[in-house]
Amino acid sequence: MSNQPFRRVAVIGAGTMGHGIAQVTAAAGVPVALYDLSSDAVERGLAHIEKNLEKGIARGKVTVEAKAATMANLRGTTSLEDAATGCDLVIEAVPEKLALKQSLFQELARFTAPSTVLGTNTSSISIARIASAAQDPTRVVGLHFFNPVHIMKLLEVVHHPGTSSDVIDAVRSYGKAIGKTCVFVKDMPGFAxxxxxxxxxxxxxxxxxxxxxxxxxxxxxxxxxxxxxxxxxxxxxxxxxxxxxxxxxxxxxxxxxxxxxxxxxxxxxxxxxxxxxxxxxxxxxx
Ligand SMILES: NC(=O)c1ccc[n+]([C@@H]2O[C@H](COP(=O)([O-])OP(=O)(O)OC[C@H]3O[C@@H](n4cnc5c(N)ncnc54)[C@H](O)[C@@H]3O)[C@@H](O)[C@H]2O)c1
CATH class of the missing domain: 1.10.1040.10 (N-(1-d-carboxylethyl)-l-norvaline Dehydrogenase; domain 2)
Known part of the structure; x- marks a missing residue:
């Protein structure tokens, strides 16, 4: 997709939200690595995506070709290094625990370039607190998707005081490319x-x-x-x-x-x- 700012994306966590985020990103023509701790969790995530797409075909919303193209853009992995290396956007969708998200962002510094955008799908934690664990907090932004991700049109983009404006611009284009409507919200409890x-x-x-x-x-x-x-x-x-x-x-x-x-x-x-x-x-x- 021409206005897609990210060439490779990693999604961390293949649960309820992670598999949906991976699906909509892959459907927009971007190669996506879907990472989880066990191969069972990864396989479950990929199977959910396949089922969503099959339902889409049954309803006439997705073509057989689009399903094949989306699945071809997806790969599962249980190695964080393998998932994150070479990506320009990493989105985490791991459980809602501050310490877990912080340690993940800390670890990602080893595998990502300084320009990589780091998105968190947290539904309630302060973005600034998560960002404080990243090597460069200016690259961190809240990307709050809604369940089920492939159906819900909203993407709530949450910026903390240090989020860089080029990160927000890139995320705005990404939101558009995956067919979401973005709202831009300050990092406050409950967002909007x-x-x-x-x-x-x-x-x-x-x-x-x-x-x-x-x-x-x-x-x-x-x-x-x-x-x-x-x-x-x-x-x-x-x-x-x-x-x-x-x-x-x-x-x-x-x-x-x-x-x-x-x-x-x-x-x-x-x-x-x-x-x-x-x-x-x-x-x-x-
Ligand atoms: N469920 C919703 O409706 C909803 C909506 C918006 C935002 N969120 C947020 O999205 C995030 C994920 O929620 P969910 O409902 O998808 O949870 P989930 O439990 O369905 O999925 C979480 C996944 O993360 C994996 N995981 C755990 N630790 C990990 C690690 N260290 N590295 C990689 N993967 C790990 C788990 O194995 C699991 O597959 C949370 O922050 C939640 O608040 C959820």
């Missing part, structure tokens, strides 16, 4: 997406608690009155009440704002095991 989404979700739960309306009616109000594709309570059920409770606590503390404080009703539901879709019961029966 979680901060607004969680605030709405917490207020909706407080409204159920106060008996303002039923969960169904609050969701319908947002869907039909504000054109949201899904109501805030159904979305909380999909994400998981336990997951959102932790994010709410984190944002309340970090932003010093009680609007993010999880309501008692939410704490009680989590205590009872009503976690949303994954437990079969949340604000809805699943």
């Amino acid at each position: 997406t979680s901060r607004l989404g969680v605030a709405l979700g917490m207020e909706a739960i407080r409204m159920v608690e106060d008996g303002v309306a039923s969960a169904e009616d609050i969701d319908t109000a947002m869907v039909l009155g504000y054109r949201h594709p899904i109501g805030p309570l159904k979305l909380t059920d999909l994400v998981g009440l336990d997951v959102r409770l932790h994010i709410g606590e984190y944002l309340a503390r970090e932003l010093d704002n009680p609007a993010f404080e999880p309501p008692q009703l939410m704490r009680d539901m989590v205590e009872r095991g009503q976690l949303g879709k994954k437990s079969g019961h949340g604000f809805y029966r699943w």
